[in-house]
Amino acid sequence: MSKLSPADLDRYIFSRTGAENDGLLVGAGYGEDAAAIETDDGTMVVTADPISLAAERIGTLGVAIASNDVAACGGVPKWLVSTILLPEPDVDVLDDITAQLDAEAERLGISIVGGHTETVAGLSRPLLSLTCMGPTDRYVPTSGAEPGDAVILTKGAGIEGTAVLATDFRDELEAAGVDTERIDSAVGFFDDISVLPESAVFAPVATAMHDPTEGGVLNGLVELACASEVRIDVEREAVPVRPETVALCEAMGVDPLRILGSGALLAAVPADEVDSVLAALDAEGIDATVVGTVDAPADEDDCGVRYDGTHYTGGVRDDMYDLWE
The missing domain is CATH 3.90.650.10 (PurM-like C-terminal domain)
Known part of the structure; x- marks a missing residue:
């Protein structure tokens, strides 16, 4: 497992972003883990992150990692959408994961507002994909570092x-x-x-x-x-x-x-x-x-x-x- 190269990201991801929208302030780009969207009430930061390793604390880590991306852009994480994919219909595993998601989201002041759960043939371990959103008064990109900093x-x-x-x-x-x-x-x-x-x-x-x-x-x-x-x-x-x-x-x-x-x-x-x-x-x-x-x-x-x-x-x-x- 490894990340795609910058060249592959440019070719297959960043060049294929669907329709243009006037409200998009910052979109997909190398090193940028969240987008910035202009709304009537200010700027909304949106990010998505998967996690499939770290079996013992996958729910705890999933919430923290997704919300970190919003916070690292100057945002305040508020809402989370959670997709849970399981290798088999094991309610004990589901119980552990959702309990972890609930506890960490509660601790960080984040509401889980929706998502999707199902079993998927071929998976060897649980897979989470979490989308986190939150407002910001000042969006801070990955791409803003300047000489002298x-x-x-x-x-x-x-x-x-x-x-x-x-x-x-x-x-x-x-x-x-x-x-x-x-x-x-x-x-x-x-x-x-x-x-x-x-x-x-x-x-x-x-x-x-x-x-x-x-x-x-x-x-x-x-x-x-x-x-x-x-x-x-x-x-x-x-x-x-x-x-x-x-x-x-x-x-x-x-x-x-x-x-x-x-x-x-x-x-x-x-x-x-x-x-x-x-x-x-x-x-x-x-x-x-x-x-x-x-x-x-x-x-x-x-x-x-x-x-x-x-x-x-x-x-x-x-x-x-x-x-x-």
Whole structure:
């Protein structure tokens, strides 16, 4: 499993968007996880996201990931439409999933307003597809980063991936000698998946925001840089990684910067706003670090991310995919 290349997205997705509509402010584009639609009452942010892995907490993660995309555009997630596809008519599995959806939506103040549920032959695990919507006073795109901006990362790399490793691969971690208390602590990372609090801090000043998901923080940086047509320089030691993430990733042979990254938020912020933003995040109890700088590219081939001696200009495959194969 991996994301399509930018070229394939342009050819098969972004060039085939149906009828034009005057109300569309921001539509489909590389790195843009949500659309902006003009309404009589302001701007509405709309996004859709699937999730099929992370079997233990698929409903909890589904709500958090979909609402994160709205929040990362400066929106306030309000409404959710949920499609649940099951490999077989198992009411116990359905009970678990819908209980998780309900609890997380309630916690985040989101109403589940509709959807669809059915069984589908050929599926090996449940599949969710969630559409989330919410209003914004200031839409913040992925594509708005400007030379001179600082890139700030909240919390750390691999938050979601660490929690999923701790649940879906607990037996393997214990066999590899990872301490039980450390695994239990990592399970608690599920409580950190939402980025709604930090999005609200960034929204008034950020030039760009993006929540890293598949491919981790590294892929999130690449998507932000390429969407903005800039170069971002990042030093490996600048990216915060929690001790639990280090331990679990070492045991499973994956890179913390290349695993499911929900829970972190990337934001490009003008240099003169950095200190006040970091202070505001600290006041909210949110860890945040400047991990890179935005520069003008020397040419179109220079767009992307310079990280750990390599220049990344396309999608980064998530290291965790191989663990499920």
